[in-house]
Amino acid sequence: MKIQIDDIPPEGLEFNFDGSVNLMGNSLESIKLPPDMDVNPNGLGQIRIDQNHGEIVIAGNLEISARMQCSRCLVKFYSLIPVTIDIKVKQGASVEKHYEQELDIKEDEILILEKEIDLSEIIAQELSLSIPMKPLCKDDCPGLCPECGSIIGTEGCSCSHGSSSDPRWEKLAALKSRFNN
Ligand SMILES: [Zn+2]
Ligand SMILES: [Zn+2]
Numbered sequence: 001m002k003i004q005i006d007d008i009p010p011e012g013l014e015f016n017f018d019g020s021v022n023l024m025g026n027s028l029e030s031i032k033l034p035p036d037m038d039v040n041p042n043g044l045g046q047i048r049i050d051q052n053h054g055e056i057v058i059a060g061n062l063e064i065s066a067r068m069q070c071s072r073c074l075v076k077f078y079s080l081i082p083v084t085i086d087i088k089v090k091q092g093a094s095v096e097k098h099y100e101q102e103l104d105i106k107e108d109e110i111l112i113l114e115k116e117i118d119l120s121e122i123i124a125q126e127l128s129l130s131i132p133m134k135p136l137c138k139d140d141c142p143g144l145c146p147e148c149g150s151i152i153g154t155e156g157c158s159c160s161h162g163s164s165s166d167p168r169w170e171k172l173a174a175l176k177s178r179f180n181n
Contacts, residue, residue, distance in 0.1 A: 001119040003049065005056065005091070012050040017043055017062060021123050031128040034068060034135050036076070041066035043123060047085065056089040056117070064127050071134040072143035073151045079135060083127050089117060 001019070020040045023031055033039070045062030062083045069076050088109045110122070142152035150156030 003117045003119055005051070005115050005117060008049055008051045008056070010051075012048060014046065014048045017045050017047050017060070017119075017123070019043065019120075021064060021120060021127060023124050023128065031124070032133070033128075033131060034071065034133055036069040037131070037135075038067035041081075041127075043083070043127075045083075047119065049117075054091065056091075058085055058087050058089065058117070058119075058122060060085040060123075062123065062127075066131070068135040070137035070141055072136060072141045074144065075137050075151070077135075077137045081127065081130050083123065083130055085122065085126050087122065087126075091115075 001017070003013070019042070021043045023033060023037075023039045023041070041064050043062045043064045045060060047058065047060035047062075050057045050059075060083075062085070064081045064083055066079055066081055067076060068079050086108060090109055110125075144150070145152045145157045145159055145161070147159045148157050152161060
């Protein structure tokens with residue numbers, strides 16, 4: 001989704017975003033994703049673009065529904081990731097004048113050299129900052145049983161764990177594993 005800077009009216013632009021976000025776009029090579037994550041997750045939300053005195057401000061709130069894989073039990077699940085966009089766009093032309101004084105681009109600013117803004121790319125960049133590197137299907141996911149390979153606590157696993165909830169035993173177990181290593 002590309003916006004021509006010259007097309008932004010004085011009163012700004014506001015619109016609904018409803019579409020997929022491509023996390024593997026050309027200029028996004030630096031984005032790191034957890035294994036098996038959906039590279040085209042769907043996003044839904046609102047975006048507003050304002051322009052005054054050559055400064056472009058993009059603000060928005062989106063929810064991205066991404067398929068991921070739990071880093072503990074390996075189950076695939078959908079996660080709703082909230083993404084807040086609040087950045088300023090600096091155009092290359094206006095920056096060039098001060099080129100000698102070194103570019104002063106802050107964390108919430110991006111520099112573009114073209115006359116258009118690639119919104120999907122901005123959304124993808126902002127989303128990449130919110131993606132957990134070790135996704136969990138739920139905070140207390142018990143993970144896979146080291147003995148039988150099933151998810152601990154499910155029907156497939158009837159091995160003996162979880163019964164050592166007594167903290168004294170946990171200390172002993174920790175000691176034991178230190179000696180074993
Ligand atoms: Zn899990
Ligand atoms: Zn088991």
